[in-house]
Amino acid sequence: METQNRRTFIGNAALLTGALMIPDQLLFAAEKKNRYQVAVIDLMILKRQKISALPLAKEIGADGLEIDMGGLGDRETFDNKLADQTIRQEYLDKAKELNLEFCSLAMTGFYAQSFAKRPTYQKMIQDCLDTAKAMNIKVVFLPLGIQGDLVKNPELREPIVERLKVAGKMAAEAGVIIGVETSLDAKGELQLLKDIGSKNVKSYFNFSNAIKNGRDLLEELRILGKKNIVQIHASNEDGVWLQNDPKIDLSKVKETLDDMGWSGWLVVERSRDAKQPTNVKYNFSSNTSYLKSVFQNDQSLRGTKQSH
Numbered sequence: 454m455e456t457q458n459r460r461t462f463i464g465n466a467a468l469l470t471g472a473l474m475i476p477d478q479l480l481f482a483a484e485k486k487n488r489y490q491v492a493v494i495d496l497m498i499l500k501r502q503k504i505s506a507l508p509l510a511k512e513i514g515a516d517g518l519e520i521d522m523g524g525l526g527d528r529e530t531f532d533n534k535l536a537d538q539t540i541r542q543e544y545l546d547k548a549k550e551l552n553l554e555f556c557s558l559a560m561t562g563f564y565a566q567s568f569a570k571r572p573t574y575q576k577m578i579q580d581c582l583d584t585a586k587a588m589n590i591k592v593v594f595l596p597l598g599i600q601g602d603l604v605k606n607p608e609l610r611e612p613i614v615e616r617l618k619v620a621g622k623m624a625a626e627a628g629v630i631i632g633v634e635t636s637l638d639a640k641g642e643l644q645l646l647k648d649i650g651s652k653n654v655k656s657y658f659n660f661s662n663a664i665k666n667g668r669d670l671l672e673e674l675r676i677l678g679k680k681n682i683v684q685i686h687a688s689n690e691d692g693v694w695l696q697n698d699p700k701i702d703l704s705k706v707k708e709t710l711d712d713m714g715w716s717g718w719l720v721v722e723r724s725r726d727a728k729q730p731t732n733v734k735y736n737f738s739s740n741t742s743y744l745k746s747v748f749q750n751d752q753s754l755r756g757t758k759q760s761h
Contacts, residue, residue, distance in 0.1 A: 488716040489707075489748035491687075491741050492517040492556045497722055498733045502534045507547045513734060514741045517554035519594065519720050520544075522581050525562025529573045530580045541587055556718040557632065557657075557684055558585045559594040567600035568616065569609040578620045582627040592683055592718075593624075594657050596634040603645070604636045614648050621651025632657030632683040638668055639676035646681055655683040661690050661723065664700050671709045679715045687719035687744060694736065695724045696743040703747045719744055 493515045500506030501521050510518045523532040535541050548555060560581055568574060581593050597603065603610055617633065624631045634657045635642050642656055656677050663673045674682070687706075689698050710716075721744065725736040 489710075490516040490554070490556070490718050491744045491748070492519055492554075492718050492720045493737050493741060494519040494521070494559065494720060494722060496521045496559070496561055498737055499731075504540075504543055504547055507544070507551055507553055509733070511551045511553060513737045514745070515553070515721075515737075517556040517718065518548075519557045519559055520555055521559045521561050522584065523562070525560075525566050525577070530577045531560070531562055533580060533584060535584050535588070536580065538587075541584070545588060555588060555590045556720060557592040557594050558588070558590045561594075561596065563601070564596050564598040565600070566598070567609075568595065568597055569601055569612045574616055575619065575623070578623055578631075582623055582629050585629050586627050590629070592630050592632055592657075594632050594634070594684070595620075596657075597636070602636045603641070610645075614645070617649045617654055618651065621649055621654040624653035625651065629653065630655055630683050634659055634662070634686070636662065638666070639663075639673040643677055643681065656681050657684050657686065658682045659686040659722070660688060660701060660706075661686070664689055670701065671705060674706070674709050674715075675713065679713045682715060682717075684718045684720060686722040688722045688724035688740060691723045691725045691730060692727050693724070694726055694739045694743065696739070698724065703744070707748055719748060 491514075493510050493513055495501055495503065495506035495510075495518055498506060498509055498513070500509060502523050506518060506520070520535070523534060525531055535544065544555075558581060560577065562577075571577065578595075585591070585593050597613065600606070601609060601613060603613065617631075620631055631654045633645075633654060635645065637645060646654065646656065658674065658677065660670060663670045688695060689701055692698075695701060695703065721737055721740045724740050726732075726739075729735055
């Protein structure tokens with residue numbers, strides 16, 4: 454009888470130990486699965502600052518959404534509907550309902566406007582940081598754009614560095630990271646970040662910047678390194694989908710990022726099929742699906758090539 458009780462006790466103890474271990478195992482599995490997450494951009498799915506971008510992002514198969522601050526034009530700051538608390542709350546509620554995250558908040562107005570010359574740049578940055586903080590978004594995207602092209606306009610380097618030093622301090626106070634996109638190669642961008650000297654200003658890397666300038670995409674990632682890349686626009690210029698693009702080997706990109714120990718958001722910007730450039734679901738569903746097949750370890754689509 455004593456032996457039987459002892460066996461029962463040992464058996465129950467083993468079951469209890471196993472049960473206690475399961476959450477850790479599940480946590481590890483979830484962490485591994487979610488090392489890379491895939492998002493789309495409200496602007497690029499033709500839903501700039503529209504709450505309908507959220508169900509569309511879900512339908513496309515994305516894990517999250519990069520939302521835009523709105524147009525800039527000649528205004529003092531962005532035409533930002535999310536400054537309205539009611540609208541912000543609608544976004545947050547809808548995202549929770551759909552199990553979507555907001556990976557970043559974008560200041561795409563600076564693609565065409567000059568960050569180096571706009572007199573109210575601090576107000577623009579602050580408005581973006583305030584919105585990000587109110588929505589618990591940890592990354593904001595700042596493209597230096599055409600007028601901030603430091604390859605074509607090297608004379609703008611000094612004012613841009615000085616302004617980004619100011620912006621970096623503002624971002625630190627808000628607990629947000631500013632991800633900048635430049636026209637520089639990785640060595641140039643790394644030096645720019647060193648000159649700025651802020652932990653809250655990092656590189657928002659773009660595949661297409663390296664590819665269209667004939668640079669080695671994998672080497673560019675390695676040069677910048679894990680700590681300096683906050684997010685990645687993981688697509689090329691328009692023409693073909695990612696899985697049909699001979700200029701990108703996503704499996705090698707994943708190997709490189711794995712080796713670097715990087716993790717985070719891969720955000721689809723372009724890579725639209727030239728035959729149907731305005732077909733949002735067709736293009737972005739394909740690219741999202743393919744990125745997930747490579748980066749989230751679903752073997753079903755890996756390596757497939759499709760023709761249209």
